[in-house]
Amino acid sequence: MNRRRARVYAWALYDVGNSAFATVVMAGFFPVxxxxxxxxxxxxxxxxxxxxxxxxxxxxxxxxxxPLLGAMADGSAGRKRFLAVFAGLGVVATAALFAVPAGAWPVAATLYALAAIGFSGSMVFYDAMLLAVCRERHFDAVSALGYALGYLGGGLLFAFTVVMTLQPAWFGLADEATAVRWAFLLTALWWAAFTFPLLSRVPEPAPNLRGGGVVAGLGELGATLRRVGQLRPVVLFLAAYWFYIDGVDTIVRMALDFGLAIGLESSDLILALLLTQLVGFPAALVFGRLGTVLGPRRGIEIAIAVYLVVILWAVRMDSAAEFYALAAAVGLVQGGIQSLSRSLYARIIPRDRTAEFFGFYNMLGKFAAVLGPILMGGVGVATGSPRAGMAVVALLFLVGWLLLRRVDEGEARRRARALEGGNGFRGDGDGRPERGGERG
Incomplete structure (x- = not known):
């Protein structure tokens, strides 16, 4: 395996670790x-x-x-350091869930929030490092590889923990509750183990030479905000992403809670989520190829259409078999819409400000997740119907699709390249600058 390929796999393996948290904890056992x-x-x-x-x-x-953290990391060559800090927070908080006793829901909610902060914060710097491991022509495939390995690795751990909770006696555990607590601890260890390849094998991209630290970061953040008017296509994409990824994240985080609220058994819901992971591994790879053939925007639009069908079906469903079918449908597109969004965004931003711009990318994605879960829960409380809460999510996908159609990728790329320090340098995938014309 050559050096560049080794870096790609070391980078992608972090998705194996953090995806275990997203699957086993966030989407799987914690809601139940x-x-x-x-x-x-x-x-x-x-x-x-x-x-x-x-x-x-x-x-x-x-x-x-x-965004501030991204600006600081760009200026100080600190992407890996910031990633390690946030991943460490997530690992520790996830492991601490093991010790939370029954009935202590405020403590559990607090630790979960801290773990989610660690998860989301680390993704700011992980996403930004895509440009440090491959050239632009490989963005779709490498981004999809990360999500595919995440589905595979997270799915394997999830499958193991599902068996452990269904048959705790096989593992010398007293009951199902004890097995779930051990699942949280195993997830923390898994996450930590798959963070080390990135930290040891992926090079730290060179700083943008404008300085790091909080003061410099604030200055760079202010400068980026002043340049937003020059990047109108990027703003349109971020607005579109804000809405449709809200729908994706809401379904990931609240699907099992929705299933329980309409009377489905928790065992069926957990197995359905495992089906999503199994389908998601090959589907993410296929979407990487789809992005190369049709373009990432067309692939995102296909995924949005599938999500709309899933939501309309979910509002009316009343059986576990239907939940299994919907879980498989989500598995077909969930990794694809995430990986193609990341690779499309990487194409249209200045390459010497990757962490800062991916800070905005993740900021808007998480701001959408502020609205989605609370909107779904609020509508459910107001109407007394969890189905009404689920129906509202469709609006988020529709608005995102309408905004996405207005994004001019060619214009976005031209404007982004014009802002790259004014010196014609490009990142070549190994943290060093590269001269030359625009690559196809």
Missing amino acids: FFKEYWSGDLPATASTFWLGAANSVASLIILASA
Whole structure:
């Protein structure tokens, strides 16, 4: 394996680690355990509200800090260091869930919010490092590889923990609740283990020579905001992403809670989520190819159409079999819409400000997640119907699609290149500058 390929796989393996948190904790066991173990005395709609609130608080903190952190990291060659700090926060908070006793839902919600901050914060710098490991022509394939390995690795750990919770005696555990607590601890260890390849094998991209630190970061952030008017296509894309990724994140974080609220069994819901992971691995790779053939924007539009069908079906469903079918449909497009969004955005931003611009990217994605879960929970409480809360999510995909259609990728690329320090330098995928014309 040559050096460049080794870097690509070292980078992509971080997705194996953090995807375990997204799958085992965020989408899988935490919503079920929160509702049935930590907040079992609360009404179903109230526990849904507090779960949504925990997600929203974590997202608000990332919203407030991500662009500044990105600017600081760009100026000080600190992407890997910041990633390590946030990943460490997520690992520690996830491991601490093991010790939270039954009924202590405020403690569980707080630790979950801290873990979510670590997860989302680390992604700011992980996404930005895509440009440090490959050339532009490989963005779609490499971005898709990360998501595909994430589905595979996260799915393997999830499958193991599902068996552990269904048959705790096989593992010498007292009961299902004890097995779920061990699942949180195993996820923390898994996340930590798959962070080390990136930290040790992926080079730190060179700083943009404008300085690091909080003061310099604030200055760079202000300069970026002043240049927003010069990057109208990027603003349009970010607005579109804001809306449609809100729908994606809301479904990821609240689907199991929705299934429980309409009377489905938790065991069926967990197995359906495992099906999503199994389908998601090959589907993410296919979407990487689709982005290369049709273009990333067309691939995103296909995924949005599938999500709209899923939501309309979910509002009317009443059986576990239907939930399984919807889980498979989501698995077909979930990794694709995420990976193609990342690769499309990487194409249209200045390459010497990647962490800063990906700070905005993640900021808007998490700001959307502030609205989605709390909107779904709020509508459910107001109407007394979880189905009404799910129906609202369709509007987010529709608005995102309408905005995405207005993005001119060619114009965006020309404007971004004009802002790259005015010196014609490009990143070549290994943290060093490269001269030359625009690559296809």
